[in-house]
Amino acid sequence: MKVIPKERGIYSFSRNHAPVERVGLGELVMLETEDAVGGQVRSEDTPLESINWTRVNKATGPIYVEGVESGDTLIVDILDIELAPQGVILVVPGAGALGDMEYKPRVRMARIEDGFVVFRDVRLPVRPVIGTIGVAPEDGSIPTAVPYRHGGNLDCMEVTRGARLYLPVYVDGALFAAGDLHAVQEDGELCVASVEVEGRILLRFGVVKGRRAQWPIVEGPDHFSILVSDEDLDRAVRIAAEEAVKAIMRARNWGFEDAYMLSSLCVKIAVNQVVDPKKGVRAIIPKTIVSLKDLLSSA
Amino acid sequence: MKVIPKERGIYSFSRNHAPVERVGLGELVMLETEDAVGGQVRSEDTPLESINWTRVNKATGPIYVEGVESGDTLIVDILDIELAPQGVILVVPGAGALGDMEYKPRVRMARIEDGFVVFRDVRLPVRPVIGTIGVAPEDGSIPTAVPYRHGGNLDCMEVTRGARLYLPVYVDGALFAAGDLHAVQEDGELCVASVEVEGRILLRFGVVKGRRAQWPIVEGPDHFSILVSDEDLDRAVRIAAEEAVKAIMRARNWGFEDAYMLSSLCVKIAVNQVVDPKKGVRAIIPKTIVSLKDLLSSA
Numbered sequence: 001m002k003v004i005p006k007e008r009g010i011y012s013f014s015r016n017h018a019p020v021e022r023v024g025l026g027e028l029v030m031l032e033t034e035d036a037v038g039g040q041v042r043s044e045d046t047p048l049e050s051i052n053w054t055r056v057n058k059a060t061g062p063i064y065v066e067g068v069e070s071g072d073t074l075i076v077d078i079l080d081i082e083l084a085p086q087g088v089i090l091v092v093p094g095a096g097a098l099g100d101m102e103y104k105p106r107v108r109m110a111r112i113e114d115g116f117v118v119f120r121d122v123r124l125p126v127r128p129v130i131g132t133i134g135v136a137p138e139d140g141s142i143p144t145a146v147p148y149r150h151g152g153n154l155d156c157m158e159v160t161r162g163a164r165l166y167l168p169v170y171v172d173g174a175l176f177a178a179g180d181l182h183a184v185q186e187d188g189e190l191c192v193a194s195v196e197v198e199g200r201i202l203l204r205f206g207v208v209k210g211r212r213a214q215w216p217i218v219e220g221p222d223h224f225s226i227l228v229s230d231e232d233l234d235r236a237v238r239i240a241a242e243e244a245v246k247a248i249m250r251a252r253n254w255g256f257e258d259a260y261m262l263s264s265l266c267v268k269i270a271v272n273q274v275v276d277p278k279k280g281v282r283a284i285i286p287k288t289i290v291s292l293k294d295l296l297s298s299a
Numbered sequence: 300m301k302v303i304p305k306e307r308g309i310y311s312f313s314r315n316h317a318p319v320e321r322v323g324l325g326e327l328v329m330l331e332t333e334d335a336v337g338g339q340v341r342s343e344d345t346p347l348e349s350i351n352w353t354r355v356n357k358a359t360g361p362i363y364v365e366g367v368e369s370g371d372t373l374i375v376d377i378l379d380i381e382l383a384p385q386g387v388i389l390v391v392p393g394a395g396a397l398g399d400m401e402y403k404p405r406v407r408m409a410r411i412e413d414g415f416v417v418f419r420d421v422r423l424p425v426r427p428v429i430g431t432i433g434v435a436p437e438d439g440s441i442p443t444a445v446p447y448r449h450g451g452n453l454d455c456m457e458v459t460r461g462a463r464l465y466l467p468v469y470v471d472g473a474l475f476a477a478g479d480l481h482a483v484q485e486d487g488e489l490c491v492a493s494v495e496v497e498g499r500i501l502l503r504f505g506v507v508k509g510r511r512a513q514w515p516i517v518e519g520p521d522h523f524s525i526l527v528s529d530e531d532l533d534r535a536v537r538i539a540a541e542e543a544v545k546a547i548m549r550a551r552n553w554g555f556e557d558a559y560m561l562s563s564l565c566v567k568i569a570v571n572q573v574v575d576p577k578k579g580v581r582a583i584i585p586k587t588i589v590s591l592k593d594l595l596s597s598a
Contacts, residue, residue: 089560089563089564090560091556091559091560096559096563097536097537097540098537098540098541098544098559101541101555103555103556103559104556106556106557106560108557108560117564119560119561119564120553120557120561122551122561122565122588124564124565184564184565185563185564186562186563186564186565186566186567186568187567187568187569188536188540188562188563188566188567188568188582189563190540190543190544190559190562190563190566190568191559191560191562191563192563193560193563194563194564195564232531232532232533233531233532233533233536234531234532234533234573234578237396237487237532237570237573238396238397241396241397241487241489241573242397242400244489245397245489252420252421254419256400256402257390257402257403257405258405258407258419260390260395260397260402260489260490261388261389261390261405261407261418261490261492262418262419262421263485263487263489263490264388264395264484264485264487264488264489264490264491264492264493265388265416265418265423265483265484265485265493265494266421266423266483266485267485267487267489268485268486268487269485269486269487269489269570269573270486270569270570271536271568271569271570271580274533274536274540274568279533281570283487289421
């Protein structure tokens with residue numbers, strides 16, 4: 001098994017980064033990852049002014065996946081996520097869903113023990129999330145803090161242990177990277193941070209040849225979720241709805257009108273996060289209605 | 300038990316409507332309700348041009364609830380929902396999440412049998428929703444098609460059998476009305492309609508004296524949901540997030556910063572619908588974090 005140390009990371013997704021490792025399809029890979037603030041906060045006394053904000057949101061990689069070419073879809077099986085016993089959460093004026101309110105910067109440490117996250121006197125079950133996960137985008141360089149078609153800072157709680165993620169491939173080898181683990185987060189990620197924690201991710205790659213996803217897709221036991229990011233929630237929902245309705249049209253060989261009707265009844269629009277440079281939603285579609293091939297056909 | 304026939308209905312919520320019935324706290328009440336298109340569509344051949352659009356979205360009522368005064372919160376226990384065996388769904392160009400696309404008006408009938416909704420060859424489990432439910436608003440007259448602080452066209456799938464709804468009371472007696480049943484709908488209600496169906500709603504009213512909710516609240520077994528409607532999703536989420544964080548501050552006697560952090564970890568932002576004159580979201584908060592009194596305190 002190849003292990004990629006957390007020092008081998010990137011702060012943007014781009015085809016111009018040299019891969020730090022090459023792995024084959026089906027091979028086990030372990031990524032060690034920094035927390036989202038680059039391990040710079042180890043106590044609640046850490047002044048936020050001391051943080052070097054150019055050293056945050058690091059993703060470990062990029063990995064060149066053998067046998068994967070531009071135009072394919074990369075399959076990422078998230079086999080396991082291990083978390084360090086302590087994480088950090090912070091609020092910064094101007095950031096998050098309520099960034100326009102008056103408040104002070106603050107840092108809190110949270111313990112992770114016996115399957116629970118402990119924030120002050122509140123205990124919440126651990127539900128680990130890979131916040132940032134993606135590949136080199138079609139064009140240019142996209143900071144790791146931004147979610148988009150290539151993945152990136154998806155901050156979607158479905159990207160968890162046991163999930164399968166599909167990502168569009170724009171360059172040979174995909175140039176995959178991931179990091180920014182959360183010990184727990186809810187849909188919205190309202191304050192801009194979750195319990196940000198170091199850890200390790202155990203992955204295995206696969207490929208769908210010759211069909212490229214339009215957006216990241218998460219597969220759970222009973223559903224597929226199409227993850228769409230855009231400037232505001234309304235625009236993101238508009239795009240996600242169209243992707244879902246087109247998949248239903250293909251799946252059932254129906255016209256637009258019937259697929260649009262059915263979408264009201266069985267496509268759940270959910271929120272990933274409302275706090276990143278692009279906001280993220282997902283359209284959740286039951287497997288009884290669509291299959292993978294309906295989702296991967298081009299528009 | 301008092302039964303309110305479906306003919307006794309309103310097309311707007313307003314303090315100026317005379318009540319059609321008076322009921323006491325704890326008394327069982329049965330509302331018969333029209334479907335959202337006023338029973339005007341009974342077959343797929345019905346031309347949409349034949350529909351009188353001033354006779355849609357009727358809510359049965361209003362009911363004067365004895366013992367409920369302005370400044371209180373009305374409790375509505377949804378004890379049962381019965382559905383007719385056939386519903387209707389339709390798409391109209393210009394309406395819904397994809398109303399800007401090119402398509403034709405279309406009507407489909409859907410059977411409701413053996414606990415399933417049958418739409419063409421797709422069978423979905425029935426999950427009944429009361430689409431429109433509310434009280435006289437603080438000011439003026441609000442069409443029943445609009446959701447806002449007084450309730451109205453909430454189109455929230457949590458407003459279902461077994462749920463408890465809390466509504467702010469602005470006039471003595473509340474002037475409650477409800478209708479617009481859906482046999483099944485998903486978060487988003489993308490095409491603008493669900494399976495619209497006639498039926499009956501069995502309710503019982505209660506009251507919280509002297510505290511008025513800011514927005515409708517749904518209580519489920521393990522959580523409360525604050526239902527917020529506004530012009531776009533981003534604004535609605537902004538308001539819902541603030542309501543949730545303030546409730547956490549009261550519940551735990553914490554400052555804003557800590558409550559804001561915790562909201563990232565345990566407040567789920569979900570979508571009610573994206574297709575009504577105001578869009579609707581909800582902030583879902585576990586009962587382990589807040590109690591009813593934290594939600595009903597004024598801001």
